[in-house]
Amino acid sequence: MLEQKDVVIIGAGAAGLFCAAQAGQLGLEVLVLDNGKKPGRKILMSGGGRCNFTNMYTDHGAYLSDNPHFCKSALARYTQWDFIDLVSRHGIDYHEKTLGQLFCDNSAQDIIDLLLKECEQGGVELRMRSEVLSVEPNERGFLLQLPAGDIQAKSLVIASGGLSMPGLGATPFGYKIAQQFGIKVLPTRAGLVPFTLHKPLLEMLNVLSGIATPITVTANNGTSFKESLLFTHRGLSGPAILQISSYWQAGETIAINLFPELDIDGFLNSERLEHPNQSLKNSLARHLPKRLVECLQTLNIVSDVTLKQLSIPQQQRLIEELQNWQIQPNGTEGYRTAEVTLGGIDTKALSSKTMESNQVPGLYFIGEVVDVTGWLGGYNFQWAWSSAWACAQAL
Numbered sequence: 001m002l003e004q005k006d007v008v009i010i011g012a013g014a015a016g017l018f019c020a021a022q023a024g025q026l027g028l029e030v031l032v033l034d035n036g037k038k039p040g041r042k043i044l045m046s047g048g049g050r051c052n053f054t055n056m057y058t059d060h061g062a063y064l065s066d067n068p069h070f071c072k073s074a075l076a077r078y079t080q081w082d083f084i085d086l087v088s089r090h091g092i093d094y095h096e097k098t099l100g101q102l103f104c105d106n107s108a109q110d111i112i113d114l115l116l117k118e119c120e121q122g123g124v125e126l127r128m129r130s131e132v133l134s135v136e137p138n139e140r141g142f143l144l145q146l147p148a149g150d151i152q153a154k155s156l157v158i159a160s161g162g163l164s165m166p167g168l169g170a171t172p173f174g175y176k177i178a179q180q181f182g183i184k185v186l187p188t189r190a191g192l193v194p195f196t197l198h199k200p201l202l203e204m205l206n207v208l209s210g211i212a213t214p215i216t217v218t219a220n221n222g223t224s225f226k227e228s229l230l231f232t233h234r235g236l237s238g239p240a241i242l243q244i245s246s247y248w249q250a251g252e253t254i255a256i257n258l259f260p261e262l263d264i265d266g267f268l269n270s271e272r273l274e275h276p277n278q279s280l281k282n283s284l285a286r287h288l289p290k291r292l293v294e295c296l297q298t299l300n301i302v303s304d305v306t307l308k309q310l311s312i313p314q315q316q317r318l319i320e321e322l323q324n325w326q327i328q329p330n331g332t333e334g335y336r337t338a339e340v341t342l343g344g345i346d347t348k349a350l351s352s353k354t355m356e357s358n359q360v361p362g363l364y365f366i367g368e369v370v371d372v373t374g375w376l377g378g379y380n381f382q383w384a385w386s387s388a389w390a391c392a393q394a395l
């Protein structure tokens with residue numbers, strides 16, 4: 001006998017599990033299929049093991065998409081406060097780390113447990129290590145072919161995520177299904193990802209590996225982030241770099257302001273008055289890591305002079321270089337370490353209210369597979385929850 005379900009969801013990640021729980025609790029018979037051994041593998045890895053599950057300042061402005069308006073409806077209908085309320089109802093303790101980012105006090109496993117309990121309440125069936133061989137539309141919805149036997153679904157929800165971290169089970173399944181049904185897929189690239197550097201600069205900055213400093217970083221399109229920069233043995237990382245990587249295109253430069261807070265002109269002037277014989281290097285080291293100042297000397301950005309030897313025009317040039325340090329990354333570390341995938345299912349092909357395909361009734365796309373990508377800081381999980389909720393109401 002052919003197995004029949006109201007809804008089959010492909011992908012037991014954040015979006016798939018949340019959608020399944022909601023749809024199940026609305027009375028639908030839901031089956032979730034996933035190619036992995038365990039559900040929610042990315043959730044478990046997220047936020048350094050504590051899952052940054054949402055952001056208190058969630059707003060459509062924190063998302064990249066070819067259509068920046070697309071995410072508005074879902075984010076407004078299932079908000080960060082709705083998810084925070086759910087977390088509280090499950091008795092999960094959490095805290096704000098910084099910039100509205102909410103993390104579990106204990107472990108990311110708490111969020112997986114929450115999702116699994118919600119699924120259980122909705123009578124959802126979860127089938128792991130399940131590979132879908134083919135999907136064919138028919139008059140009753142979709143026929144799915146699996147090695148263990150065929151399944152007939154009235155509605156099909158694709159929640160298979162993006163391409164980031166293939167080690168955690170990422171596959172292009174969602175994009176392939178879209179292409180099969182003639183749904184446009186926008187070009188994808190790695191986002192929230194460290195930069196690699198060209199060899200000469202990397203060799204000079206290598207000694208800084210492990211050092212972090214607060215910066216403002218700006219992309220060519222004018223987008224800026226004031227967060228921390230981390231030098232690594234491969235290049236540049238840290239929250240500021242991950243954020244700007246989503247706005248960076250190959251070949252472009254980024255501009256780094258090493259003094260995002262300080263009036264450096266005023267600081268150098270008062271230093272010159274108080275300690276005219278002090279080296280410029282030692283003065284700068286009061287606000288920057290010493291090894292970074294030494295590197296800036298090697299790069300001929302900082303000269304080997306005392307403060308009284310530093311002329312006013314030299315000081316102005318120095319300030320320009322320290323506040324507008326132009327670096328051209330060689331590339332990014334790619335999907336291997338990227339937290340997200342930019343691009344994906346073209347939002348023009350979907351309803352922003354339900355996530356259903358405009359041209360294939362009954363076929364839905366939610367979560368990261370869609371061309372909606374959030375900033376670092378809990379925004380991507382919030383998109384998973386909001387898009388999943390919007391979809392579940394329509395199934």
Ligand code: FDA
Pocket residue numbers: 010011012013014015016033034035036039040041042043045046047048051052053054130131132159160161162164165168169170171172173338339340366367368369377378379380381382384
């Ligand atoms: P997700 O990738 O979570 O789930 C997709 C599921 O589909 C997976 O279980 C996969 O196994 C399954 N699948 C794939 N192909 C399949 C196939 N062919 N057949 C069957 N199943 C298939 N975001 C955030 O807001 N806060 C944070 O703290 C972090 N931290 C973080 C850390 C790391 C290391 C990464 C890689 C990512 C983050 N993110 C994050 C991003 C966040 O994890 C991501 O945006 C969401 O998990 C996306 O949820 P989805 O459910 O759409 O995809």
